[in-house]
Amino acid sequence: MKNLRIIALFALFFSGAACAGLTVAEQAAKARGLMLFNQYKAAQPELRIAAEGGNAEAQFYLAEDLRKEKQYITTEVYKWYEASAEQGDLYAMIRLGRSNGDLCRTMNNCPSEKKKPEEWLAEATTIAKEKADRGDAESLYIMYELTADRKLLEQSANAGNPVAQYRMAIGDRQGEGFLLPWKRQQSVETWFLASAKGGNPKAMMQLFGIYREKGDLEQARYWVEQAASTGYESGVYNYGYFLAVEPNTLGFTMDKTKGYALISLLKELDGGGAAQVDVEETLPQIAKDMTPKEIEHAIQFAKKWKNEHPPLSFYPEKIEF
The missing domain is CATH 1.25.40 (Serine Threonine Protein Phosphatase 5, Tetratricopeptide repeat)
Structure with a gap:
């Protein structure tokens, strides 16, 4: 992954x-x-x-x-x-x-x-603090990034910011904060779950990995499918891969048509990133066991999926703090 x-x-x-x-x-x-x-x-x-x-x-x-x-x-x-x-x-x-x-x-x-520059930074801090003091979740997150005060990150997370929730999970996993060892993993999962429920596809993929490692394949299947449904490149690839190449690993029913369709969509991501490496390696592997009619069905399925789901995306950061 x-x-x-x-x-x-x-x-x-x-x-x-x-x-x-x-x-x-x-x-x-x-x-x-x-x-x-x-x-x-x-x-x-x-x-x-x-x-x-x-x-x-x-x-x-x-x-x-x-x-x-x-x-x-x-x-x-x-x-x-x-x-x-x-x-x-x-x-x-x-x-x-x-x-x-x-x-x-x-x-x-x-x-x-x-x-x-210092005037712009001061203005951003003033505006963000004013909004943060009123409980605005995104402004609390921005204030955290400007000050490195983890209390602000937690406040943003508790206010429902999916990015802050994701960061809390990452931080807890890396040993930040004061948690008893046996409670740390639960906190990690709790924050990833909150972030995923808030629509963060990268949190969804983290849950996919956690549940797969635990052997909870039902939850692993659920979250990889959810991540794919957002258009997130990694989610689309993994969902297609485990449908068509290694279905038994997650307990999927083999579906080469759907798997081929999903991975073929990633050919669109030819402007950057590593998507094409995965496509060029995996698509022929799936296609070699498919008939021309099955491939045509896959192409039609891909068109339908594209019309019914958000555009493909790498979900890059808006700004690197």
Whole structure:
């Protein structure tokens, strides 16, 4: 199973408030741009449409995509971070606030700034603290990341933030906090379960691994299927693999058609990540025992699955703190 990174989850379908002010076409461009960004594909043309329409989230993600491409904060990257930050986006403020060590400063060619990095960081901290003091789960998590105060992480987790819940599980497993040895594993599972129930597919895959190791195959099957249903790349791959290649390992009924269909969907993730290595290795292994008619059925099943489920995603972190 692939190593799981700590992530922040951000859906591909947005509320009306998140897209306020955008035209229908700009909203569609934003949704597609974020989908492509989460698939490690070229997302700038779509994100730029929504960013130019004034959407702060699109401006942040456009800046992120440009920064990753250029490897440092260029004048254009800074412009979009600043536009997003000026609308109150905390993640854009944090990115600007942590730009002191950026390559542009080393090269002495940073863009002109309306505020210094420390001013942006101070503003982000002030806003996040105000919201955190009112119990806002995401702001509590941001304050934890800004201060490293684990009490804030636990408060965010108790307030229902799936990312904080995931981090609590990881921390407990690594020995953080004050827990009796025989209670630590239970705490790990409790936090992963809360995070998974909150929609975090990486927590779902952690539960899949835990229950598989315990021999609770019913729960292992349940959580790998749930992770796949979110569009999470690892969940889709593992669900397809255990249906078509090693069904007895989890107690599945062999289903090469469905397994082939699921893994074939991952061919779409050709913009980055390691998905293609798995596809190229596993798909021929499944196909060699299938008839042309079965493969055609699998192709039709894949189309149906794609229409009925969220887009495939690596669920990358929104920002690395």
